[in-house]
Amino acid sequence: MLIANRYRDTVIEAVHRALLAAPVERLVAHPRLPLVAGVDATRPAVYVWDLHLRPVGTISADADSYGNLPPWERYEQVPELAWHPHEPMLLVTAGGVLWRWTPDGVTTWPTEYGSLAFSPDGGTVWASPASVGGEDAWLASDVVEHDASVVGGGPRWDTGVAEHPAGGLVLTLASDQGATLVLFARSEDRRMRIRSRALVLDADGYETPVWSPDGRRFAVRGNAYVQSLEVYSFPALERQVALTLREPAPASTPDWTEFALDWLRNDIAFGHDPDVLWMGTPEGALLALDLAAGTATTHPVGGAGVTALARMASGQLVVADRDGGLVLLSVPGAPVTPDADGVAGFLAGTEPIDATGYLWDELERTDGVRTWRDDDLARVVEANDDDPTWLRLQAAINQVRSDRTDQP
Structure with missing residues (x-):
């Protein structure tokens, strides 16, 4: 039976374009406001643009170039970003410094945090690893006020926090070399409260998962050893897609660096259509992956490889390329209503746990195919x-x- 490809003849329209002095390797859009931040691929600097791709802010623009740093040293210097869920406020952490950008200016504090996220109401900041605990600090996190003062503790997490489109639930990652846990949590008493069911991913090195606009599935790019793409349903956590996009990385350092930078993993986003996942390619195209029909359509967007992709609050896509190009694209689809029933069902089928430390034995785990409970x-x-x-x-x-x- 032939399945019609809805996106074969679709035209994606370039709404605005900009040419940057250097390419960006990550784009993080504000969840509700017409703002997007980008991480410079050549130095630990961050830029902010409005919906017309006009520059409205810069953080650490005078930072030194990465030069020929070894891969892991470079990785540790790449900034991590977190938008306030409602206000034009961006937190950036890199190199022992915490920046807070607003349209009124930039404030800085010293910090040892590697990952930051605002709580869903924006009232507090979740920061990892914990500021106490020494070598075991990675097993916990902090609850932090906007002035960077620590007001409480939280569970272990290390890679981004993504709120479900309907609200009431977030997901985050807890990574180990052998396996990564996708954790689901609610915000309770200002802290992240983990639920009792988790998804297990192979190895580590994953990016923050992205939700479909209806919240019925999420996609995740990884990992440290292969170029992978996986899509899971929610709330069932069943694996819908598992692709290896490129074979394992070379072992030698120069080849590994070239391999890692040739195809960056911040390259997936959903538009308005919850059945279509967009992915950038090193060849300078966007793939429209129709998850319902099982088809893929290629849409050229320029001659240079895509380095980053994100969904704006408007549902439009913003794309960065290797030549420093930045383009805002209009893609097909209309806004949909997020699935609040899915969140309610997940919460009804799980329990809050006092998650501290390693977490593994406290959770019911699934890999999207099989489930392990208790001492299975x-x-x-x-x-x-x-x-x-x-x-x-x-x-x-x-x-x-x-x-x-x-x-x-």
Whole structure:
């Protein structure tokens, strides 16, 4: 049976264009206001534009170039961004400094935080890792006032916070080299309160997931070892798409650096249509992935590779390319109503947990295909080559323990 490709003859319109002095490697749009921030790909600087792509703010523009820094040193210097959910306020953390940008100017504080996010009401900031705990600080987080004073503690998280379009729930990541947990939480008493069901991703190195506008699915790009794209339904957490876009990275440092920068992973976004995920490519195109029909359509947007992609609050897409181009695109679709029933159903089927430390054993876990409850994983002693790394490792550990128990 042939399935019609809704986007084959669709024209995506360039509404505004700008040419930057340097390309940007990440775009983060304000969730409600016509503002977007971009991270300079050549230095730890951040720029802010309005909906017409006119510059309205700059943070750390005089920062030194990354030059030929080794990959992980460069990674540690790349700024992390967080928009206030309602106001024109942007937090940026990089290199031991916390910046707060508003249209009135920039304020700075010293900080050791690597990740920041506003609570859904904007009243407080969630910051990771915790400011106390020494070597174990990564196992917790802080609740912070707008003046950077710590007012409480929270659970472990490390990669972005994405609020469900209907509100009432956020998701975030807790990453380990062997596996990454996609955690779901509510904001309670100013802190993040983790729910008892989580999704397990293979390995680490994922970007903050993006919700579809109706909140019925989310997509995530990763990881540290392969170029992957995965899409999961919500609230069922069933895997709908699992693609390997490029084979594992080279082992040598120069080749790895070129590999990592050739196809940056901040390149997916939903527009108005909840069934269509847009993805940038190194060839300078956008792919319209129709998740309902199982089709993909290529839309050229320029001659240079796409380095970043984001959805504006208007539903339009903003695209950055390797030549410093920035373009605002109008794509098909009309606004949809977020699925509040999905959030209510997820909350009804889960419980809040006092999540501190490693988290793993306190959660019901699914990989989008299978689910493990209580001590199910403690009984796994066999795994296939195509099973995720963390499951194969768990099976090997359990087998060794079983062999020791069986010995006289």
